[in-house]
Amino acid sequence: MSAALAATGLQKRYGQAEALAGADLRVEEGELFGLLGPNGAGKSTLVKIACGLVSPSAGSVEVLGASAGSIQARRQIGYLAELFRFPGWLSADELLELHQRLAGSAGGKAERSELLDLVGLGDAAATKVETMSKGMQQRLGIAQALVGSPRLLMLDEPTSALDPVGRRIVRDLLLELKRRGVAVLLNSHLLSEIELVCDRVAIMLAGRVVRQGAPGDLARPRGVEVETAAGTRLFEGAGRDEAPGIVAGLVSEGQQVFGVRVLSSTLEETYLEAVGGE
Amino acid sequence: MSGVWIVMRYAVQESLRRRVFLVVLILTALFLALYGYGAWLAFREVGKFSGGEEIVEEKVITGSTIFGLAMFSILFLGAVLAVFLTLSSVRGDAERGLLQPLVVRPLGRTELLVGRFAAAAAVCAGYVVAVYLLAMLITGLVGGWWPDRVLEPGVALAAAVCVIAALTVLGSVYLSATANGIAVFMVFGAGLAAGLLGQIGEALDSNSLERIANVSSWLLPFEALYQSGLAGLTADARGFTEFAVHLGPFGGAQEASALLWPWALAYVALVGLAARWGFMRRDL
Numbered sequence: 001m002s003a004a005l006a007a008t009g010l011q012k013r014y015g016q017a018e019a020l021a022g023a024d025l026r027v028e029e030g031e032l033f034g035l036l037g038p039n040g041a042g043k044s045t046l047v048k049i050a051c052g053l054v055s056p057s058a059g060s061v062e063v064l065g066a067s068a069g070s071i072q073a074r075r076q077i078g079y080l081a082e083l084f085r086f087p088g089w090l091s092a093d094e095l096l097e098l099h100q101r102l103a104g105s106a107g108g109k110a111e112r113s114e115l116l117d118l119v120g121l122g123d124a125a126a127t128k129v130e131t132m133s134k135g136m137q138q139r140l141g142i143a144q145a146l147v148g149s150p151r152l153l154m155l156d157e158p159t160s161a162l163d164p165v166g167r168r169i170v171r172d173l174l175l176e177l178k179r180r181g182v183a184v185l186l187n188s189h190l191l192s193e194i195e196l197v198c199d200r201v202a203i204m205l206a207g208r209v210v211r212q213g214a215p216g217d218l219a220r221p222r223g224v225e226v227e228t229a230a231g232t233r234l235f236e237g238a239g240r241d242e243a244p245g246i247v248a249g250l251v252s253e254g255q256q257v258f259g260v261r262v263l264s265s266t267l268e269e270t271y272l273e274a275v276g277g278e
Numbered sequence: 279m280s281g282v283w284i285v286m287r288y289a290v291q292e293s294l295r296r297r298v299f300l301v302v303l304i305l306t307a308l309f310l311a312l313y314g315y316g317a318w319l320a321f322r323e324v325g326k327f328s329g330g331e332e333i334v335e336e337k338v339i340t341g342s343t344i345f346g347l348a349m350f351s352i353l354f355l356g357a358v359l360a361v362f363l364t365l366s367s368v369r370g371d372a373e374r375g376l377l378q379p380l381v382v383r384p385l386g387r388t389e390l391l392v393g394r395f396a397a398a399a400a401v402c403a404g405y406v407v408a409v410y411l412l413a414m415l416i417t418g419l420v421g422g423w424w425p426d427r428v429l430e431p432g433v434a435l436a437a438a439v440c441v442i443a444a445l446t447v448l449g450s451v452y453l454s455a456t457a458n459g460i461a462v463f464m465v466f467g468a469g470l471a472a473g474l475l476g477q478i479g480e481a482l483d484s485n486s487l488e489r490i491a492n493v494s495s496w497l498l499p500f501e502a503l504y505q506s507g508l509a510g511l512t513a514d515a516r517g518f519t520e521f522a523v524h525l526g527p528f529g530g531a532q533e534a535s536a537l538l539w540p541w542a543l544a545y546v547a548l549v550g551l552a553a554r555w556g557f558m559r560r561d562l
């Protein structure tokens with residue numbers, strides 16, 4: 001089965017600057033994939049190459065079996081750029097209608113209403129973009145990216161301008177998309193958000209993918225904390241599998257065990273470790 | 279082709295709804311009002327001198343001179359509109375993040391470029407022809423003078439503005455919006471200056487100046503189109519009237535050679551190819 005997105009040995013140079021230095025990445029169909037990394041790590045460049053906005057210097061990217069940037073590939077993707085703007089003179093409904101025409105979507109009014117409802121802008125169909133807040137525009141951007149029911153959605157910092165309620169709406173939307181089998185590549189600095197919704201994450205640094213896997217798999221065991229009558233004891237470095245043995249040992253020593261907690265590093269700690277504090 | 283049509287429709291809507299179009303409409307109304315008043319004054323003043331045997335046709339000289347000035351103003355207004363509608367078509371829109379959501383759609387970059395140009399050309403040509411016809415109507419009603427060729431000069435002006443729109447789209451691929459606007463207006467000024475040099479060269483019988491003007495008119499054919507439009511105003515003037523008309527400020531009007539129109543079309547196509555070449559290689 002072809003991947004939703006497969007990047008192999010991807011390189012990109014902007015003059016002397018090296019944005020990508022041989023990045024490899026694979027996003028499976030229906031997968032919610034988080035892309036992490038410090039500023040300048042090459043995340044946005046990778047997404048732009050996948051969308052056909054930027055040409056790679058070397059390497060290749062395939063989108064659902066088609067070469068990235070080809071018309072066939074672009075028919076199957078939705079994209080929201082990190083820095084985007086829509087014409088202020090268009091209303092939300094007109095903007096989606098324009099993108100329906102460009103995407104060849106026959107969804108009509110029903111699709112537009114459904115998308116606006118999905119992002120919590122059901123009442124703003126006639127509102128002009130120029131009168132919308134940045135958060136509303138960002139949600140409209142997500143609706144725009146979903147026009148034509150793409151099989152791969154690429155979102156570059158989609159929640160940067162959203163308030164907590166807006167973020168919650170987007171989080172629920174991402175889970176709904178996952179339920180529908182849409183693959184999502186989510187490029188975000190909000191680690192907690194990525195940890196909450198993504199099946200897998202990749203951490204990029206200096207144009208390469210340095211860590212990759214499920215958030216749980218990337219976490220490093222920090223120890224097992226046991227609450228006994230004598231107080232709380234920490235068994236450093238122990239993992240989940242060792243917890244029963246630790247408890248059994250304490251009980252055999254005649255201690256009473258009131259609680260056990262398996263400690264592991266958070267995604268934030270894993271991230272900081274991977275990027276060396278950058 | 280449907281992609282071109284969608285982009286063109288979008289760009290026409292954008293042109294008509296942006297404030298720049300409203301500003302141009304207001305300026306146009308002011309221009310036509312002033313022009314009507316000026317034409318009325320000119321014909322009235324010239325009428326005071328008439329009497330006796332007419333060596334030259336005063337109405338023709340007055341009408342063609344003042345309408346020639348109007349043609350220049352219309353060309354200028356059309357050029358302003360063409361430049362402001364297209365100066366940020368590629369790089370400017372990309373820098374503002376307006377272009378990327380469109381380019382990722384299943385639409386060729388060529389279609390996008392052609393659609394943008396076609397929309398600007400349609401809006402600007404329509405505007406120029408409309409203002410040309412209104413100015414001609416005002417001249418006819420106020421002074422009773424009508425150009426010898428009614429439609430051809432307007433079409434030539436519209437074509438000149440389309441050439442400027444094509445140059446601006448080309449510039450937008452390589453330059454930021456501000457730099458592009460400045461560059462195109464400098465090119466526009468250079469074209470007009472070359473035309474004036476040609477007139478001076480003709481008057482002084484200077485081959486060098488005439489050669490400069492000739493080369494410039496091939497490199498920047500909007501000037502030649504404008505001059506051919508001017509020539510159409512008094513195409514049938516003969517004798518002293520023709521001589522007097524050619525003494526006026528726009529006396530350098532040149533009739534179009536047989537190659538002008540084919541060259542203008544080829545020029546727009548070449549400019550379009552250069553724009554496409556750059557756009558296809560541009561990272562957004």
